[in-house]
Amino acid sequence: MRDVETYDLLIVGGGPAGLAAAVEARGAGLSVGLVDERPTFGGQIYKQFGIGFRVRNARALGRDYTRGRALIEAAERSGATLLPLTSAVAIRDDAVVLVADGEHARAVTARRIVIAPGAHDRPVAFPGWTLPGVLTAGAAQTIVKTQRVLPGKRIVFAGSGPLALAFPAQLREYGANVVLALEAGPRPSGRDVARIVRAARGNLELLRDAVAYRARLLRAGVPMRYARIVVRAEGDGQVRRVVHAAVDRAWRQVPGTEETTDADTLCIGYGFTPSVELLRLAGCDFTDAEDLGGPVVLLDEWQRTTVPGVSAAGDGTGVAGASAAVDGGRLAALGAALDLGAIEPHTARARAAPVRRRLRHKEAFRVALRPLHAVGPGIYELADPSTVVCRCEEVTVDQLAVAIDASADVSVVKGLTRAGMGLCQGRSCQRQIAALIARRHGLPLASVAPATPRLPVRPVPIGAIADASLEDGGFFTP
Amino acid sequence: MIAAAELRAAPPRATDVLIVGGGLAGCALAYYLACEGVEVTLVERGELNREASGTNAGSFHFQIALHQLTAFETDNVRDRLLTEVRLHAEAAAVWATLENELGAPLDVHVTGGLMVAETPEQFRLLHDKQEIERVAGLETHVLGPAELREFAPYLADDLTGATYCPDEGHANPLLAAPLFAQRASERGAAVRTHAGVTAVERDDAGWFSVTTQAGTIRARRIVNAAGAWANDVAALSGLRFPIRAEGLHVNVTEPRPRLLEPMIQHIGRRLSLKQSANNTFIIGGGWPAHPEQPPKRFSTSWESTAGNTAIAVRVVPALAGVRVVRTWTGVMAFTDDLSPVVGESALQPGYHTCIATTGFTLSPLMARLLAEHMSSGTRLPAGFSPDRAAVQPQPTT
Numbered sequence: 001m002r003d004v005e006t007y008d009l010l011i012v013g014g015g016p017a018g019l020a021a022a023v024e025a026r027g028a029g030l031s032v033g034l035v036d037e038r039p040t041f042g043g044q045i046y047k048q049f050g051i052g053f054r055v056r057n058a059r060a061l062g063r064d065y066t067r068g069r070a071l072i073e074a075a076e077r078s079g080a081t082l083l084p085l086t087s088a089v090a091i092r093d094d095a096v097v098l099v100a101d102g103e104h105a106r107a108v109t110a111r112r113i114v115i116a117p118g119a120h121d122r123p124v125a126f127p128g129w130t131l132p133g134v135l136t137a138g139a140a141q142t143i144v145k146t147q148r149v150l151p152g153k154r155i156v157f158a159g160s161g162p163l164a165l166a167f168p169a170q171l172r173e174y175g176a177n178v179v180l181a182l183e184a185g186p187r188p189s190g191r192d193v194a195r196i197v198r199a200a201r202g203n204l205e206l207l208r209d210a211v212a213y214r215a216r217l218l219r220a221g222v223p224m225r226y227a228r229i230v231v232r233a234e235g236d237g238q239v240r241r242v243v244h245a246a247v248d249r250a251w252r253q254v255p256g257t258e259e260t261t262d263a264d265t266l267c268i269g270y271g272f273t274p275s276v277e278l279l280r281l282a283g284c285d286f287t288d289a290e291d292l293g294g295p296v297v298l299l300d301e302w303q304r305t306t307v308p309g310v311s312a313a314g315d316g317t318g319v320a321g322a323s324a325a326v327d328g329g330r331l332a333a334l335g336a337a338l339d340l341g342a343i344e345p346h347t348a349r350a351r352a353a354p355v356r357r358r359l360r361h362k363e364a365f366r367v368a369l370r371p372l373h374a375v376g377p378g379i380y381e382l383a384d385p386s387t388v389v390c391r392c393e394e395v396t397v398d399q400l401a402v403a404i405d406a407s408a409d410v411s412v413v414k415g416l417t418r419a420g421m422g423l424c425q426g427r428s429c430q431r432q433i434a435a436l437i438a439r440r441h442g443l444p445l446a447s448v449a450p451a452t453p454r455l456p457v458r459p460v461p462i463g464a465i466a467d468a469s470l471e472d473g474g475f476f477t478p
Numbered sequence: 479m480i481a482a483a484e485l486r487a488a489p490p491r492a493t494d495v496l497i498v499g500g501g502l503a504g505c506a507l508a509y510y511l512a513c514e515g516v517e518v519t520l521v522e523r524g525e526l527n528r529e530a531s532g533t534n535a536g537s538f539h540f541q542i543a544l545h546q547l548t549a550f551e552t553d554n555v556r557d558r559l560l561t562e563v564r565l566h567a568e569a570a571a572v573w574a575t576l577e578n579e580l581g582a583p584l585d586v587h588v589t590g591g592l593m594v595a596e597t598p599e600q601f602r603l604l605h606d607k608q609e610i611e612r613v614a615g616l617e618t619h620v621l622g623p624a625e626l627r628e629f630a631p632y633l634a635d636d637l638t639g640a641t642y643c644p645d646e647g648h649a650n651p652l653l654a655a656p657l658f659a660q661r662a663s664e665r666g667a668a669v670r671t672h673a674g675v676t677a678v679e680r681d682d683a684g685w686f687s688v689t690t691q692a693g694t695i696r697a698r699r700i701v702n703a704a705g706a707w708a709n710d711v712a713a714l715s716g717l718r719f720p721i722r723a724e725g726l727h728v729n730v731t732e733p734r735p736r737l738l739e740p741m742i743q744h745i746g747r748r749l750s751l752k753q754s755a756n757n758t759f760i761i762g763g764g765w766p767a768h769p770e771q772p773p774k775r776f777s778t779s780w781e782s783t784a785g786n787t788a789i790a791v792r793v794v795p796a797l798a799g800v801r802v803v804r805t806w807t808g809v810m811a812f813t814d815d816l817s818p819v820v821g822e823s824a825l826q827p828g829y830h831t832c833i834a835t836t837g838f839t840l841s842p843l844m845a846r847l848l849a850e851h852m853s854s855g856t857r858l859p860a861g862f863s864p865d866r867a868a869v870q871p872q873p874t875t
Contacts (some may be wrong), residue, residue, distance in 0.1 A: 090780045097780050406479035412525045415652040455778045462787045463798030470785030
């Protein structure tokens with residue numbers, strides 16, 4: 001806490017949004033610190049190899065890799081201070097507490113802060129979801145991308161959204177044996193395709209990708225089935241069978257449509273949810289949009305949140321993908337440069353114009369796709385009474401039900417059951433519990449307020465936190 | 479637990495006793511009054527147990543603490559301390575039998591408690607404190623440095639000594655008040671949430687007419703058990719009590735293999751540390767939280783986490799590698815003279831209070847004493863009158 005460092009702009013999160021923001025802000029002459037908790041920058045989509053890997057043929061690794069590489073190299077060249085292996089664990093006013101290597105906490109101050117935390121897989125609880133062999137798409141992607149390890153021998157993918165096509169196709173590219181891919185949304189109709197093509201202006205690349213992924217799955221003979229979700233995973237100590245069923249538009253199961261597929265691995269990818277812990281701790285205001293992942297921070301035209309000095313960008317502000325994140329990051333940096341007087345308003349507007357145009361096109365495309373992937377409430381209704389919802393504290397649906405009968409308040413339910421008090425700090429169970437509360441009390445999911453935000457947003461060793469220079473401040477002295 | 483349907487139902491139109499505040503004091507009082515056959519209604523403005531009663535660290539503080547030792551030498555302070563330590567000994571007896579009484583687990587663990595000293599002066603203070611505890615009838619033992627190292631090898635080996643109280647321990651603050659409320663409800667008490675009090679009037683017959691967000695209730699007697707907000711509620715009746723609100727910050731770690739049995743406090747610095755029933759370490763001791771405007775809760779403070787854990791790791795060095803997972807805050811009632819404010823106001827007969835500074839430790843006992851007083855006219859311990867704010871000049875804070 002004593003070695004205070006300061007930046008014009010501190011960026012938390014070194015994925016597409018954070019990297020782009022760093023480059024743009026350096027271009028405007030701001031001093032920039034860029035923080036990421038992982039050993040390498042790039043975030044999830046532009047994820048780089050683990051330490052110790054060497055790339056011989058970058059082009060063979062595909063567009064996400066090469067784009068990520070280029071952006072990372074631009075950030076390295078930009079003169080921004082890059083701080084890998086560093087977690088942002090607390091924020092208040094203009095100060096962010098950083099923990100480097102899990103060993104030493106320090107407060108860093110900045111005139112402007114951009115929070116670009118990315119997203120994590122939308123957690124879905126169904127019977128068997130805690131069995132070894134069940135993993136999220138993000139986790140599978142991480143081990144495949146950073147370590148070149150396949151998650152299993154017979155893989156079922158179940159999910160929804162653009163990723164439901166992309167991910168099994170990518171896994172297939174790595175040589176994985178994907179035996180079945182399930183998309184919860186409906187099979188696109190002629191009218192859906194026409195609507196999507198109309199929205200394709202400025203998004204041809206995404207459209208081409210989708211076609212290529214579909215072709216790749218067809219070529220590989222991977223059955224792709226629409227309007228089906230996984231309803232449970234079975235096996236003794238390991239996934240052996242995946243049971244899936246047809247669903248209606250609300251993703252509720254159609255009786256009598258269950259089928260079983262033998263598998264040792266089940267990848268779950270029902271979209272992503274923004275990682276908003278730091279934004280909530282900062283005190284930002286939110287709205288809620290399930291198709292953007294749930295909680296969505298309120299932003300103005302320069303990506304400023306409702307907290308002075310704090311902006312946000314990327315999938316952490318609503319899940320829209322890597323290229324939208326890059327543009328959001330640029331806007332946030334331009335806004336910060338404008339606020340700090342580093343660029344003229346007309347320059348900021350001119351530089352923002354093409355960025356905004358691209359973002360409008362992407363938004364139109366996302367809206368066109370939405371009817372196909374709109375998350376149905378049925379996804380939160382799969383758990384049976386004995387299903388564990390909070391894995392850290394091992395709290396089941398029926399234990400939660402007793403508390404939820406007594407109160408519709410997430411914090412009360414948390415207090416009575418310990419659900420959400422464990423190491424994951426509620427990331428895995430909070431939305432599921434909110435959905436249980438909403439259903440029991442007949443409330444819209446969006447109206448169930450999350451638990452009070454508390455520091456630290458990542459677990460931190462006492463040895464890193466403790467600061468003996470902060471002596472007793474006389475709390476008890478009258 | 480009481481179902482939401484009951485908690486949110488319309489309150490009774492009339493009741494003998496109306497309790498304002500659904501924390502541990504209010505819920506316990508509702509239970510003890512219901513056990514005595516008194517008609518009782520409890521109203522809470524939010525949810526049960528969400529403030530100090532559910533956000534404190536759950537410790538039983540029976541030994542005289544650092545903050546109580548201010549102005550230690552004067553006679554009236556010595557008398558006050560004697561009174562309080564006697565209460566602590568009684569509270570120990572209440573907690574020891576509470577799970578039996580209420581018929582459900584509250585994670586009560588009588589682990590014993592150490593109060594450590596770092597300097598020779600602090601060690602001398604422990605001796606003086608132990609003498610008062612002995613006179614008051616609370617069992618404590620002074621341990622010298624060598625004894626302490628043998629008794630608690632996980633402590634830093636340069637501490638100068640400690641006192642040990644075998645009756646200290648902890649319970650789960652998340653369970654105690656809700657269980658009292660449930661048992662009260664089963665015995666006929668009406669418990670209502672989302673029923674904040676907005677106005678209090680008195681009719682010609684001397685009954686209180688209390689307007690709440692859930693409806694108007696006529697009551698023969700009122701008990702203000704609103705904790706840190708007691709003076710907001712009292713102001714509706716033109717009263718003021720010697721109580722202020724302080725925000726408190728608590729830290730909790732990931733679970734680790736069993737290391738500590740007793741609770742650990744410090745005679746000279748702000749520390750309370752224990753390993754909970756689920757093996758997490760809970761670290762508090764009176765570090766401040768950032769005040770916020772309602773409805774926001776007081777926010778957590780990095781400085782409090784850093785300062786508080788520094789003392790914890792100074793006393794138990796093995797904590798260095800243990801990760802803090804969460805912190806939280808609570809707003810506690812802090813009485814100006816550190817004594818409980820429990821009893822009936824002579825200024826407004828029928829108006830009662832049930833509030834204490836170390837509320838988690840004392841509330842079940844205070845509630846029981848007040849319930850006995852209200853149902854059978856037994857005498858309350860002297861010096862707790864809510865009117866003392868009106869007759870004594872109060873220090874400005």
